[in-house]
Amino acid sequence: VLRTITEPIQRDLEIFEKQFLESLETDVELLNKIVRYMAAHKGKRLRPTLTFLTSHLVGGPTPRTFWAALIVELIHTATLIHDDVVDESEIRRGAASINAIWDNKISILVGDYLFSKALVYMMELGDKNINELISRVTVRMSQGELLQMERARDYTMDEATYFRMISDKTASLISTACQIGVLTAATQDHPPQKAMQEFGEYLGLAFQIKDDLLDYMGESQKMGKPTGNDLKENKITLPLLYALNNGHPVQAQKIRKLLQSDDSMTNFEEIRSFVVESGGILYAQQKANELAERARRILSQFEDSRYRTSLTLLTHFAVNRQN
Ligand code: IPE
Ligand code: IPE
Ligand code: MG
Ligand code: MG
Secondary structure (H helix, E strand, O other): OHHHHHHHHHHHHHHHHHHHHHHOOOOOHHHHHHHHHHHHOOOOOHHHHHHHHHHHHOOOOOHHHHHHHHHHHHHHHHHHHHHHHHOOOOEEOOEEOHHHHOOHHHHHHHHHHHHHHHHHHHHHHOOHHHHHHHHHHHHHHHHHHHHHHHOOOOOOOOHHHHHHHHHHHHHHHHHHHHHHHHHOOOOOOOOOHHHHHHHHHHHHHHHHHHHHHHHHHOOHHHHOOOOOHHHHOOOOOHHHHHHHHHOOHHHHHHHHHHHHOOOOOOOHHHHHHHHHHOOHHHHHHHHHHHHHHHHHHHHOOOOOOHHHHHHHHHHHHHHHOOO
16 A cells, blocks of 8 residues: 555655665764664655655655655654663564664664764754754654653543643654655745644544554554554553543453553453453544544645645555554
């Protein structure tokens, strides 16, 4: 499915891949080794895909678009490397995670390296709007991850807190990827930044809800990362949140007890069944679908083109994917 979506920007993505690799060259051998490893195990490149597609809504990418896409993907990659340390996760993108092969110390430093590279490219780009967007988004991402840490094991958390969390840690960067697409595009009179901000926010929320749902229901083979990891880390996501608040109270109380015990993983199947039977999965899927639909409505104000079609397909992919 992603192949069809990226078809109209295949050329842009090829240039992007080349720049991504070149941008990370260094004379530190260990770092080069890790960068080569990362290059061999790419992600879906969802954020650059969004940047290029949205730029094509308004005249297409310029050299600045490529820099901006690079900055965002560097930040995303750095975040994932740090996230795997925090989540003690050993598989990423279908292969051993960096913390699993090297160790936590090296992962922290490599994440910082990618992040610092992003700062340098931001400075070189020297665009006030982009500086502001990127610097604010990184603050939100850190806040989102820390809010999640703070709320681990908080089985009374409300939905509003969950939505704030996923907006900060995930939707904010996806929204930024969409905004920089139009801000750096060839046509510069009145870039539709506000529309892109909202489109990306809705899409990003839907994307993270689906990620959380897949953590219960997905196949780790297809996802390229472990499932059940959120529960292992005591993270309460929408399917469980809904089930605890709307499931049978006696059962919910029993599940809370299981969750509080140290080995919630030995009870994973029981907790999963409770989440499914209480409608938590259906509810989360429905929420994700609603948000994807809202994202699509924003696209309807743009002229029809194959780029817009791809963006529409992406909103479907975000909530129907298995990886
Ligand atoms: C993973 O993001 C983290 C979330 C925001 C759910 P992606 O699913 O975009 O990760 P890659 O880049 O494709 O590996
Ligand atoms: C997304 O949350 C994290 C970031 C924004 C880094 P997850 O912790 O759910 O991401 P995965 O599931 O490890 O990819
Ligand atoms: Mg994680
Ligand atoms: Mg996840």
